Amino acid sequence: MVDVEEAPPSEIVDRLLWRDAQVMLGRHVTADRHGNCVWCGWNYPCSARRLAERADAVSRRPWREAWTLRHDLNSLPAAMTDRGRTQNYRRYD
Numbered sequence: 001m002v003d004v005e006e007a008p009p010s011e012i013v014d015r016l017l018w019r020d021a022q023v024m025l026g027r028h029v030t031a032d033r034h035g036n037c038v039w040c041g042w043n044y045p046c047s048a049r050r051l052a053e054r055a056d057a058v059s060r061r062p063w064r065e066a067w068t069l070r071h072d073l074n075s076l077p078a079a080m081t082d083r084g085r086t087q088n089y090r091r092y093d
Helices: 015-027 047-058 063-075
Strands: none
Touching: 015 047
């Protein structure tokens, strides 16, 4: 997992988007023995993992693309992202 307190690499255009992507990538990091995400319980790679990978890539692109993805990320309901979660949450036991 990447420490989000460290300075972002020099090629990062949107630091906030990059930092959010690193947090989500750190949570949705791997699959369990059943092929489900260890954080959310969805089939791996889950939609949050794919979104975080996209956000990580876009944070290095021109600001217009990063702004568009940040808008997409913020328009999703909190249930579909990691916003507001303070502990490890499994969708199913």
